[in-house]
Amino acid sequence: MNEKIVIIGNGIAGSTLALQLAKEGTGSVTLISDESSYFFSRTALMYVYMGHLTKEQLEPLSRESWDQSPIQRVKARVLSINPENKELSFRNNEGEVKQLSYDRLVIATGSKPAFYDWNGQEAEGILGLYHLSDLEKLEKWAPNASACPEAVVIGGGLIGIELCEMLLSRQIKTTLIIRENFFWSSHLPESDAQLVEKHIQSHHLNLIKEDELLEIRADDTGRVASIQTKKGETISCNLVGLTTGVRPNIEFLKTSRLELDKGILVDEYLKTSDPSIYAIGDCAQLRNPLSNRSAIEPVWYTSKLMGETLAQTFSGQPTPYNPGIWYNSAKFFDLEYQTYGRVHPKALQPENEQHFHWETDEKGMTFAYDKTSGAFLGVNTFGIRLNHRIVSSWIETAITIQEVIRRLEEAHFDPEFSNRYYKQINHAFVQNH
Amino acid sequence: MHSYRTTSIQKVFTYMGLSGLAVLILAGFTASFLKSTGLFIGLGLISIGVIGYTFSSYSGLPAGIKNNGVWHQSLTSRGIVAWVVGVILTAFYVTLYFYPEHLEGLIRLFDPLSEGLSGKKASQWFVYGVLYTLAIVLFGIKFIIKYKHSKYQKYRTYSVIFFQTIFAFLIPEIMARLNGDLPYYDLKSIWPLNYYLFDGYQLDGFLQNGSLGTILLIFGILSTLIITPILTYKFGKRWYCSWVCGCGGLAETAGDPFRQLSDKSLRAWKLERWMIHLILAWVFISTVGVVYSYLLQAPDSYLLGPKIFLISVSLLFSLVVGLILWKRKDWLAKDAQSSAIAISSVILLLLGFFFFSESDRVLFIPSYQIRSAYGFFIGSIFSGVIGTGFYPILGNRVWCRFGCPMAAILGIQQKLFSKFQISTNGGQCISCGNCSAYCEMGIDVRAYAQREEPIKRASCVGCGICSAVCPRGVLRLES
Numbered sequence: 010m011n012e013k014i015v016i017i018g019n020g021i022a023g024s025t026l027a028l029q030l031a032k033e034g035t036g037s038v039t040l041i042s043d044e045s046s047y048f049f050s051r052t053a054l055m056y057v058y059m060g061h062l063t064k065e066q067l068e069p070l071s072r073e074s075w076d077q078s079p080i081q082r083v084k085a086r087v088l089s090i091n092p093e094n095k096e097l098s099f100r101n102n103e104g105e106v107k108q109l110s111y112d113r114l115v116i117a118t119g120s121k122p123a124f125y126d127w128n129g130q131e132a133e134g135i136l137g138l139y140h141l142s143d144l145e146k147l148e149k150w151a152p153n154a155s156a157c158p159e160a161v162v163i164g165g166g167l168i169g170i171e172l173c174e175m176l177l178s179r180q181i182k183t184t185l186i187i188r189e190n191f192f193w194s195s196h197l198p199e200s201d202a203q204l205v206e207k208h209i210q211s212h213h214l215n216l217i218k219e220d221e222l223l224e225i226r227a228d229d230t231g232r233v234a235s236i237q238t239k240k241g242e243t244i245s246c247n248l249v250g251l252t253t254g255v256r257p258n259i260e261f262l263k264t265s266r267l268e269l270d271k272g273i274l275v276d277e278y279l280k281t282s283d284p285s286i287y288a289i290g291d292c293a294q295l296r297n298p299l300s301n302r303s304a305i306e307p308v309w310y311t312s313k314l315m316g317e318t319l320a321q322t323f324s325g326q327p328t329p330y331n332p333g334i335w336y337n338s339a340k341f342f343d344l345e346y347q348t349y350g351r352v353h354p355k356a357l358q359p360e361n362e363q364h365f366h367w368e369t370d371e372k373g374m375t376f377a378y379d380k381t382s383g384a385f386l387g388v389n390t391f392g393i394r395l396n397h398r399i400v401s402s403w404i405e406t407a408i409t410i411q412e413v414i415r416r417l418e419e420a421h422f423d424p425e426f427s428n429r430y431y432k433q434i435n436h437a438f439v440q441n442h
Numbered sequence: 443m444h445s446y447r448t449t450s451i452q453k454v455f456t457y458m459g460l461s462g463l464a465v466l467i468l469a470g471f472t473a474s475f476l477k478s479t480g481l482f483i484g485l486g487l488i489s490i491g492v493i494g495y496t497f498s499s500y501s502g503l504p505a506g507i508k509n510n511g512v513w514h515q516s517l518t519s520r521g522i523v524a525w526v527v528g529v530i531l532t533a534f535y536v537t538l539y540f541y542p543e544h545l546e547g548l549i550r551l552f553d554p555l556s557e558g559l560s561g562k563k564a565s566q567w568f569v570y571g572v573l574y575t576l577a578i579v580l581f582g583i584k585f586i587i588k589y590k591h592s593k594y595q596k597y598r599t600y601s602v603i604f605f606q607t608i609f610a611f612l613i614p615e616i617m618a619r620l621n622g623d624l625p626y627y628d629l630k631s632i633w634p635l636n637y638y639l640f641d642g643y644q645l646d647g648f649l650q651n652g653s654l655g656t657i658l659l660i661f662g663i664l665s666t667l668i669i670t671p672i673l674t675y676k677f678g679k680r681w682y683c684s685w686v687c688g689c690g691g692l693a694e695t696a697g698d699p700f701r702q703l704s705d706k707s708l709r710a711w712k713l714e715r716w717m718i719h720l721i722l723a724w725v726f727i728s729t730v731g732v733v734y735s736y737l738l739q740a741p742d743s744y745l746l747g748p749k750i751f752l753i754s755v756s757l758l759f760s761l762v763v764g765l766i767l768w769k770r771k772d773w774l775a776k777d778a779q780s781s782a783i784a785i786s787s788v789i790l791l792l793l794g795f796f797f798f799s800e801s802d803r804v805l806f807i808p809s810y811q812i813r814s815a816y817g818f819f820i821g822s823i824f825s826g827v828i829g830t831g832f833y834p835i836l837g838n839r840v841w842c843r844f845g846c847p848m849a850a851i852l853g854i855q856q857k858l859f860s861k862f863q864i865s866t867n868g869g870q871c872i873s874c875g876n877c878s879a880y881c882e883m884g885i886d887v888r889a890y891a892q893r894e895e896p897i898k899r900a901s902c903v904g905c906g907i908c909s910a911v912c913p914r915g916v917l918r919l920e921s
């Protein structure tokens with residue numbers, strides 16, 4: 010039986026699944042997506058605007074390999090799905106609306122920027138940073154500092170800071186406004202946030218804390234001219250970046266009777282409330298999140314892992330989704346950041362979680378451990394690379410913080426000849442404990 | 443349209459460097475113009491230009507990757523400027539190799555410098571050596587400042603600057619001063635890169651110069667057979683390609699702005715493997731042929747008779763190839779195995795011809811002709827004209843990747859018995875593609891990193907740039 014598998018969305022989740030199925034010869038696969046004909050790395054959008062990469066270089070797999078694969082690719086927007094008839098309707102490039110039937114449907118439609126209803130947000134010169142089309146908008150509105158001398162970015166998550174770096178790379182004066190009293194306080198302990206703040210300010214980013222966007226004002230031509238904050242400040246600007254987070258891209262499912270919350274609710278086999286429909290990637294929300302992990306995790310590797318997991322299930326080996334120990338990484342301008350396990354910010358820090366922070370010029374680490382047992386819970390590291398497999402295994406086996414500090418050099422992953430800080434860290438730890 | 447336009451200070455220094463070049467050219471054409479002071483004014487302006495440009499570009503900037511605007515600037519994205527520079531460089535190489543008489547004026551400018559060093563008048567190669575060394579030093583300084591946050595990048599650049607100025611440039615000049623008949627010998631240039639090492643006139647030079655000559659000859663043979671494999675086992679081919687070699691040295695310094703231009707297609711990879719190994723076979727056969735004919739001229743005057751020589755070379759060669767195919771079969775793809783067998787059989791066949799025909803002819807062509815064809819097509823056209831002249835179009839390592847027989851040998855060693863590899867850091871790769879884009883050898887590093895596999899490729903020269911540009915700390919060179 011050649012089952013007809015339809016996947017909506019050719020991001021990392023959908024593409025991983027499609028390629029894996031094609032490799033194993035499972036089913037006949039149709040990949041339907043509206044943004045681009047070929048899978049690209051959304052994570053690297055910034056490098057195109059900054060001139061590090063060409064658009065083609067965003068594509069991890071050559072176009073030739075896609076064209077040769079048995080996967081059918083359709084560039085179209087899915088308008089709605091109809092689970093009763095196992096059918097969906099889509100609008101193709103020519104604007105025609107058509108139907109497509111499936112045996113199994115996988116929804117991998119990712120996220121979209123979360124805009125709130127701000128006054129004046131329909132002015133020209135306002136954008137989020139998520140899609141390829143946002144790059145085009147940037148090239149149009151902010152090609153250089155003479156066309157766009159000043160910009161304001163609202164919201165200091167990972168995407169917001171990337172947008173700031175992009176704009177500054179073209180010498181555009183950039184202001185970042187965050188609501189909290191320190192940077193990325195939803196994720197970072199204060200000491201880490203300060204380290205990052207110091208670094209980003211050394212790159213001439215104007216950081217305004219504890220303030221919020223009130224409204225956006227346009228000039229006579231309809232182009233944004235300034236913004237006003239809640240505290241009453243007016244900042245003139247030619248571009249506004251709204252990077253106040255992302256949310257699952259699921260509007261087109263509202264009529265489908267699939268069980269939705271913030272995202273599409275799925276069980277540990279990534280199955281939705283309909284037994285022929287699955288959801289993976291940013292748009293999926295786990296009904297029962299695993300311990301120490303969130304129900305929605307809009308990151309690259311989880312989306313990829315969901316694609317791989319579902320491919321196994323479809324190929325006859327039902328496999329529950331199990332991402333293991335949490336990890337992630339980012340780069341704030343030139344400051345690399347990796348995190349393994351959980352190091353909670355103050356507001357979310359459980360009673361029993363204790364931190365040890367060490368820092369020296371532009372490098373730092375914060376270790377989290379259990380106050381009573383001393384078990385190692387996680388680490389944030391800035392400017393020093395650690396070995397993923399080794400640190401994860403330490404968290405998994407819950408070795409003590411003392412042992413971690415003593416053996417830290419085993420997890421060394423910096424390039425050869427780099428300075429080693431492990432003795433210093435050990436010394437600081439011993440003095441404190 | 444973009445804001446990566448060069449600033450006015452950068453422009454001033456660019457013009458200064460260019461005017462230095464202009465002074466050299468003018469002084470070269472009209473020998474009366476400025477005389478030798480023209481040399482020092484020209485070289486001085488070039489140096490101030492490059493160093494000034496470097497500081498105006500990077501000083502005051504925080505340490506970190508400096509790739510902003512690479513694909514927006516004409517020079518680094520195969521724009522018009524790139525083509526103009528490419529054409530000028532190519533023209534310079536063609537003149538240097540084939541029409542040096544047109545450079546007579548320029549060469550005479552360098553006489554005082556040459557006389558000061560070796561006591562001889564300058565030749566076109568002296569001029570080339572000075573400009574080459576100057577390029578590595580000046581652009582090496584630029585590279586070091588650009589990558590000031592990475593000790594690996596700084597150290598290997600100190601190393602190539604050192605080997606170029608001392609080993610390639612100064613020592614041979616000084617040796618020439620001490621002992622005029624010794625062949626010009628750059629100690630770090632190893633056969634088969636140094637394909638003329640065993641030419642008749644070179645051998646004469648070594649053998650007629652007493653113990654120093656003999657020691658040099660023995661050192662030359664040991665470099666290829668013993669020293670090279672040991673170092674490659676320990677460190678990978680990078681010990682040579684990115685730390686010592688002059689071609690690599692120029693590619694890493696003056697060629698650094700062009701590393702992203704390397705062809706990443708599968709087709710290029712296939713072409714690379716055929717070309718580099720056929721060139722290795724070519725240099726091998728012609729060298730054996732040349733030595734054989736040297737020995738044939740006076741069969742009894744050396745310890746090594748021509749036939750004994752051929753037999754031992756064939757045995758050694760078969761032993762090495764046999765060992766590889768036996769011990770490392772699983773490490774080689776099917777097509778790699780069959781092409782290795784094909785190329786080796788042809789080589790053995792040709793050695794057999796030598797033996798039985800008692801002449802050094804390869805299919806009726808005398809081996810000195812094969813050797814001089816090699817010198818012309820590979821040694822001059824490929825390594826110089828295409829390898830360097832085309833930096834702004836094909837990238838900075840075209841020669842190293844498609845042409846260099848030394849890289850071929852080191853690559854085989856690296857792939858089959860070396861502790862070197864690039865490890866990837868678990869699941870941290872976000873498939874951004876910076877590593878692949880900036881790999882000068884055209885390796886699709888991302889393809890390995892996103893599968894969490896280590897990179898063990900024959901062509902990797904261990905420049906470490908993939909690891910430097912990776913925004914997620916995924917790649918680590920290890921040995």
Ligand SMILES: Cc1cc2nc3c(=O)[nH]c(=O)nc-3n(C[C@H](O)[C@H](O)[C@H](O)COP(=O)(O)OP(=O)(O)OC[C@H]3O[C@@H](n4cnc5c(N)ncnc54)[C@H](O)[C@@H]3O)c2cc1C
Nearest residue numbers: 018020021022042043044086087118119290291307308309
């Ligand atoms: C600027 C930026 C930087 C990021 N950096 C990182 C990072 O460093 N590390 C990290 O872990 N994560 C990062 N992320 C997050 C990461 O990119 C996402 O988690 C990941 O791309 C999600 O993959 P996905 O396949 O679920 O969805 P997506 O990549 O969003 O792909 C879904 C595709 O489906 C299409 N689609 C949606 N609806 C429809 C429809 N109705 N019909 C047809 N097609 C549709 C969309 O247009 C889209 O192309 C970043 C995100 C952004 C925007």
Ligand code: SF4
Nearest residue numbers: 881902903905906908
């Ligand atoms: S793989 Fe990395 S180290 Fe090797 S040549 Fe390419 S960029 Fe250099």
Ligand code: SF4
Nearest residue numbers: 871874875877891912
């Ligand atoms: S540069 Fe790093 S994160 Fe980007 S694709 Fe290469 S290994 Fe992955």
